[in-house]
Amino acid sequence: MKKRLLFVGQREIWNKVERVAGEFPLLSVTPLLEERGIDQGLEQLSLSTFDVVLTPMFESGKVKRKFPEKKVCELTCSPMALNAALTKCLFSQSLNSEGKVSVDYRSKEEIRMQVMEENLPLDHLEIFEHTKEMNVNDIIAHHKRGLENQHVTNIITTHPRVFQAFKALRKEIHLITPTHSCIRKEIQKLVDQWSSLEPSFPYRLEGQKSLKHMKNIGISGATIYRLIGLCRALGRDKMTAAELAKGFSITLRSARRILTTLENHSLAKVIGEEQVVGRGRPRYVYQVDLSSFEEGMTSLPALG
Known part of the structure; x- marks a missing residue:
């Protein structure tokens, strides 16, 4: 689900x-x-x-x-993205030697530390620390005061609405959002x-055929149960190792091992490839057939 x-x-x-x-x-x-x-x-x-x-x-x-x-x-917001914007703006301001960069952020100290680590000029920086409860209009008003007093020439903001407000006024402003x-x-x-696919209630695997099959392939009943659940959640019996890794919250290597084990016992087969644009080699697409287990696996109602 x-x-x-x-x-x-x-x-x-x-x-x-x-x-x-x-x-x-x-x-x-x-x-x-x-x-x-x-x-x-x-x-x-x-x-x-x-x-x-x-x-x-x-x-x-x-x-x-x-x-x-x-x-x-x-x-x-990403500290790296913020740092890149600060570096660009403060370097530009240091060349002009006039005006300041006004930035709104959750932590004044965090910005000060970044600027000092990069050996950037603190005297060209004006920091407005905002809280979760602060109204966006308060942030806009702060930046406007700096522009009106003519001591601010650049703005860095983490709020899209602040960005839109000053962009409409054709002011120099940079928006930093989560990467x-x-x-x-x-x-x-x-x-x-x-861990949405972990059984939250007891399950039972019945039938000699199912038990023998599970023992032969060396995969636990819980894993089979989760595989069946993943197929139902995806709405298909086809998946890549990456999808299995995401669904089970396991490493890609572990996911490949499970699919290889299923393939070796004719419970899965490669039916195609998936190419992720700009990313390495194609991924194999597997078709999984666990019908032999579904008949013998039932969930038990909780007691009480």
């Missing part, structure tokens, strides 16, 4: 989340975008429609207030925690 993830935030970040989420076959992701009204959308949502929320830090406060029972996973790797890391954490 697929896990349901709700993304709450801006389209600029959703475009990345959607792309990364496609790498996780057991994940179903629904967006609640700012352009459609986040507050109104949250009011209309039911707890039963999702399992976890993925959102940028600046939206997490309102989500937690609305759904305190649900897990809310916060997306943060694909940051998003992938957070989603992988969720997948690892869920």
Whole structure:
């Protein structure tokens, strides 16, 4: 069964989340975008429609207030992306020797440490530390004051709405959002925690044929059970080692070992290849046939 993830935030970040989420076959992701009204959308949502929320830090406060029972996973900006923008802007400012770079971020100290490590000029930097509860209009107002006082010439922001506001005014502004790797890391954490295919109730494997078959191939009943569950969750009996690794939250090497074992016992066969654009060698696509086990495997109802 697929896990349901709700993304709450801006389209600029959703475009990345959607792309990364496609790498996780057991994940179903629904967006609640700012352009459609986040507050109104949250009011209309039911707890039963999702399992976890993925959102940028600046939206997490309102989500937690609305759904305190649900897990809310916060997306943060990549320190490397922030560092690249800081380096570019501060280097430019040091050449001009006039004006400052105004940056809004969750931690003033974190930025100061990065700037000092890179030996960049701190005197050209103005840091506005924002919290989860801060209104975006407060961030916009801060940057505007700097521009109006003519001591700020560049802006770095982590909020898409701030970026849009100053872009419309044709001001020099840089937007830092969570990178694909940051998003992938957070989603992988969720997948690892869920272990959604582990049997949460007892199961029974009956029949001499099924028992003998399982003993011969050297794969446990739990693994067979999870394989059957994965096929049902994917809606197909075809998969790559990468899909098996994601579904089981195991290494690619372990997934290949399982598929090779199944292939050696005529329970799986290679039926094609999948080429990931720009990434190494093609992946084998396996067709898995566990029908001989499905008949003998039943789940037991919980007692009490």
